[in-house]
């Protein structure tokens with residue numbers, strides 16, 4: 137290792153140690169109030185007075201500032217309160233708001249309630265994953281203030297309303313956007329065309345109820361970047377004669393049940409970016 141890097145490491149270590157041991161660090165207070173809002177779960181036992189907060193489970197610091205909070209799949213069960221973003225009055229807000237946070241991963245827990253609009257204050261966020269919870273309400277337009285975001289996963293929740301246009305006009309660094317398996321309504325705003333760097337877009341699923349359309353004979357999903365799965369119930373569409381999946385980027389294989397669509401004559405899966413297995 138070069139001498140310069142060694143010195144940098146020493147410096148980082150030194151400044152981290154200094155900062156985290158300072159009692160009453162505003163970011164530490166913020167984390168403690170967040171833990172309280174979760175009713176002090178046992179999995180966060182390392183979040184205690186004796187340990188520097190940069191060493192707490194799920195917390196990563198750089199130069200003494202919290203840059204990542206990653207607590208996926210820990211059975212955390214609480215309203216996703218704004219406690220991370222709006223602080224106990226003792227904390228100076230410009231310091232306590234975890235403004236250096238680049239990664240916030242709270243997926244696969246049991247968070248309830250609405251997405252706090254205060255999330256929009258975490259201006260440095262690059263990764264926001266709150267998927268797989270039980271979040272309700274609409275997507276706050278303030279999410280559109282997170283202009284550094286590259287990865288946004290809101291999938292597998294109970295969110296409703298439409299995709300805010302601000303999300304699609306401002307978040308131009310997005311490479312991955314997942315809002316699948318919610319109860320979103322409305323059409324996809326044309327502003328989606330602004331997300332030039334997007335490589336992954338998840339908007340599904342195709343509802344199981346599709347199978348109720350017994351008279352359906354043509355199903356054209358072409359040129360929709362759906363990235364979702366074809367429900368097995370498609371086999372109930374006995375009258376389906378044309379299924380066009382060209383350029384749909386469906387995720388997953390085409391279910392074998394499609395064989396039950398006895399009338400299927402045209403089945404276009406040209407130029408698909410899926411694995412080609414007929415399961």
Ligand SMILES: *[C@@H]1O[C@H](CO)[C@@H](O)[C@H](O)[C@H]1NC(C)=O
Nearest residue numbers: 268269270291292293317341
């Ligand atoms: C949809 O989200 C709910 C809630 O998180 C989850 O229980 C369910 O398994 C998800 N469904 C799919 C198909 O992923």
Ligand SMILES: *[C@@H]1O[C@H](CO)[C@@H](O)[C@H](O)[C@H]1NC(C)=O
Nearest residue numbers: 286307308309310332333334
């Ligand atoms: C899009 O990606 C390119 C190449 O990775 C990068 O240089 C550019 O900064 C990105 N654009 C935005 C708005 O993030």
Ligand SMILES: *[C@@H]1O[C@H](CO)[C@@H](O)[C@H](O)[C@H]1NC(C)=O
Nearest residue numbers: 349350351352353374375376
């Ligand atoms: C399926 O197609 C046949 C022939 O066109 C038609 O007679 C029948 O009513 C259709 N079935 C349904 C459920 O629409």
Ligand SMILES: *[C@@H]1O[C@H](CO)[C@@H](O)[C@H](O)[C@H]1NC(C)=O
Nearest residue numbers: 336363364386387388410411
């Ligand atoms: C397909 O979806 C599954 C479940 O959501 C996910 O784990 C997987 O990464 C996805 N595959 C692709 C190719 O996007």
